[in-house]
Amino acid sequence: MIESAMDDMKTIERCRAGQTEVFGELVRQYQSQAIGHALALLGNLPDALDVVQDAFVAAYQALGRFDASRRFYPWFYTILRNRCYKVLTSRERRPVTDIDNVQLLAPPADEAWGDESAAVQRVLKELAPEDRELLVLKHLDGLTYEELAQRLGVPAGTVMSRLYHARRRFREKFTGMLDDHLAGTDE
């Protein structure tokens, strides 16, 4: 972790010195993670790719304001998140109906867990973007409450409460889906 922060810092110093191509190292290091996070919020891959690209361009332009004592990705995430929410707000004015059926999760290592993975994927898709974001950051990325608080710009107490309610909504939908599945197999 410390090594990665040091590497980020060195790369950023070179970018600040005008070596634009060095920024490509940072982009390639974090783009998969960023696409996943944008997709969790937007639920649409083309939009997610556009927003990630814009966010990296904006991050490059803002590197002068980057605090070298911080790690790159959490700082970048706030830029990415703001842009995702802008897209979501514009969708409220102009609703998008062609939400992709895009996978957020890696295929399970064991095929026996394939149904479970598909069910989790479906439930995540049905949740509100805020709940999906929180659950992905907590359960897939394994962030602590403190890290979540920094990413989302809210106090740790708020994270605790939001996470609790997001988990309840996940459970309701997941058990509802299992009940439907069981009822289907009984018939």
Add this chain to the structure above:
Amino acid sequence: MMSERCEKVRLAAMAALDGEPPPLSEQEIREHLAACAACRVEVEQLQRAMAPLDRQKPRVFAQDVWPGVEAALRKQTAPAQPRREVYVFAVLGLFLFACKVLGVLPELGGNWPPKVLPLVAAIVVFSVLKQNPFHITGNLKLEGDLR
């Protein structure tokens, strides 16, 4: 309707299960869960419901956004510069301008400081900011085919 105390204990219990410092002591949580079946069931069910999510891994995306980012950056000329350096360069610019003005004043003409100071100032500033405007490195690069 869930009581305020029940909600507090549920949040604290979930935080403790996440390995976070809970807002209530472990003893308070344990005592409440022992006495309140609704909270006990709720916490157990939530913990169980999260297990399928915990077994998932984030997908790795093969898409490469760098070509698009690079193309956008090439259109913009200004490289990222920390604000601190912008101010230093502004001060240097003013200083060089002042030196030039002093240098052309007839009563100071022929004096060496206005001619030498700008160069010294530039070297000092570039050294302090670790800038390398001519990209001079210690690496030797052989060009052409030596065979």
